[in-house]
Amino acid sequence: MMGGSEKLDIRNLSVERGGKPVLHDVSMTFLPGEITALIGANGAGKSTTVMSVAGALPVRNGEIMLGSSSLVGTSADRIRRSGVALVPEGHTVLRTLSVLDNLRAAASHLPHDKVNQAVDDALSLFPELSSRLHIPAGALSGGQKQMVLIAQAIISEPKFMLVDELSLGLAPVIVNRLADTLVELADEGMGIVLIEQFTSLALKIAKHAHVMERGRIVFSGESQELLDDHSILHSAYLA
Numbered sequence: 644m645m646g647g648s649e650k651l652d653i654r655n656l657s658v659e660r661g662g663k664p665v666l667h668d669v670s671m672t673f674l675p676g677e678i679t680a681l682i683g684a685n686g687a688g689k690s691t692t693v694m695s696v697a698g699a700l701p702v703r704n705g706e707i708m709l710g711s712s713s714l715v716g717t718s719a720d721r722i723r724r725s726g727v728a729l730v731p732e733g734h735t736v737l738r739t740l741s742v743l744d745n746l747r748a749a750a751s752h753l754p755h756d757k758v759n760q761a762v763d764d765a766l767s768l769f770p771e772l773s774s775r776l777h778i779p780a781g782a783l784s785g786g787q788k789q790m791v792l793i794a795q796a797i798i799s800e801p802k803f804m805l806v807d808e809l810s811l812g813l814a815p816v817i818v819n820r821l822a823d824t825l826v827e828l829a830d831e832g833m834g835i836v837l838i839e840q841f842t843s844l845a846l847k848i849a850k851h852a853h854v855m856e857r858g859r860i861v862f863s864g865e866s867q868e869l870l871d872d873h874s875i876l877h878s879a880y881l882a
């Protein structure tokens with residue numbers, strides 16, 4: 644059983660990077676069982692937002708709540724164990740380790756006798772990895788690396804999965820394949836935050852969307868509103 648009934652709530656979040664303010668008073672809510680798109684131009688602050696939620700960057704001000712628990716000041720490892728998994732930008736597999744060992748590494752928090760089952764469950768979503776389990780993960784195609792990263796996230800049985808750039812550098816057929824998997828996971832109850840350059844794909848599968856511009860939220864609402872009124876996205880991308 645995946646997901647839960649808790650919301651993931653970002654309230655008035657401010658984050659600095661390199662001593663410079665990057666996020667300014669960002670608030671948004673993500674719901675379980677739904678894909679939510681997080682979109683905006685390069686440098687808008689999308690990765691900074693999800694990295695802050697996942698505990699990879701310190702929060703200067705504001706609150707991040709998973710249900711009634713605050714995630715601020717919690718280690719990245721504990722945040723993952725409490726149910727928030729980040730699929731980071733850039734296909735960052737452990738290149739010299741085998742595909743199987745990459746997956747086992749993501750299951751290291753589980754009791755020994757549960758590891759194989761968790762790995763098998765994750766692999767059932769990506770049968771194309773089954774014949775590649777014993778090759779170094781660095782030798783996989785970009786799409787297969789992304790599958791490994793999503794499988795790793797799934798092994799931690801997250802309530803929320805934060806996917807930073809699903810499609811970067813991948814062929815459209817693979818992207819559609821991965822998008823179908825995200826839809827399936829959301830249908831099972833997982834909340835998914837999807838950062839995506841192809842806004843048309845993201846808006847097609849996301850019920851709600853947030854648009855960022857220079858570290859601020861400039862739109863929060865239903866994806867359909869952005870599809871109906873192109874001026875919002877147009878100004879966010881030209882800003």
Ligand SMILES: Nc1ncnc2c1ncn2[C@@H]1O[C@H](COP(=O)(O)OP(=O)(O)OP(=O)(O)O)[C@@H](O)[C@H]1O
Nearest residue numbers: 660661663665683684685686687688689690691692
């Ligand atoms: N390591 C860093 N040190 C200092 N500033 C950074 C660092 N990484 C990003 N920034 C700054 O933070 C801001 C937001 O960057 P972020 O990577 O969150 O944007 P993004 O929306 O994910 O962009 P992209 O679409 O290019 O991935 C940018 O102005 C960027 O210059």
Ligand SMILES: [Mg+2]
Nearest residue numbers: 689690691732
């Ligand atoms: Mg980014």
